[in-house]
Amino acid sequence: MxxxxxxxxxxxxxxxxxxxxxxxxxxxxxxxxxxNTCASLLLxxxxxxxxxxxxxxxxxTGFCGGLSTYSSFAVQTRSLGVRAGTTYAAxxxxxxxxxxxxxxxxxx
Numbered sequence: 001m002x003x004x005x006x007x008x009x010x011x012x013x014x015x016x017x018x019x020x021x022x023x024x025x026x027x028x029x030x031x032x033x034x035x036n037t038c039a040s041l042l043l044x045x046x047x048x049x050x051x052x053x054x055x056x057x058x059x060x061t062g063f064c065g066g067l068s069t070y071s072s073f074a075v076q077t078r079s080l081g082v083r084a085g086t087t088y089a090a091x092x093x094x095x096x097x098x099x100x101x102x103x104x105x106x107x108x
Contacts, residue, residue, distance in 0.1 A: 002057045009062020013039070017067050028084070029076040032069060033092055039068035040096040044103025 017035045024031035043064045046056060073092060077085045 002054065005054050005057035006062040006065075009058040009064075010066035011062075013063040013066025013068075017069060021072070028080075028088065029072075032072050032076055033088075033095065036068045036073060036092055037095045037099045039064040041099035041103040042067075044100035044105075045107040046103075047100075048104040048107025 017031075020035045021029075021031035024034060043060055046060045046064075051060060073089075077089045077092075079085075080088050
């Protein structure tokens with residue numbers, strides 16, 4: 001049953017990530033940055049609320065896993081070149097950590 005919750009969450013998160021990318025991605029790949037940051041915020045909130053079981057499978061693993069993307073982040077970081085790519089990587093990681101911490105703080 002857990003696999004179905006994960007699949008349902010991903011079925012909602014993946015199209016949202018695609019839409020954000022289509023609407024916001026430009027030279028600096030803002031759509032991926034926003035998607036990863038939002039997923040980090042929501043995942044921090046799930047941990048802060050001690051969500052577990054089917055709810056975590058649906059929201060944490062499925063939706064947040066579908067919304068966030070490491071593969072696009074890696075490819076886009078490489079495509080930006082050394083200077084802009086380093087800035088993009090640092091910004092993505094920093095915002096992700098800050099968003100997860102803030103989400104945890106909000107929920108606790």
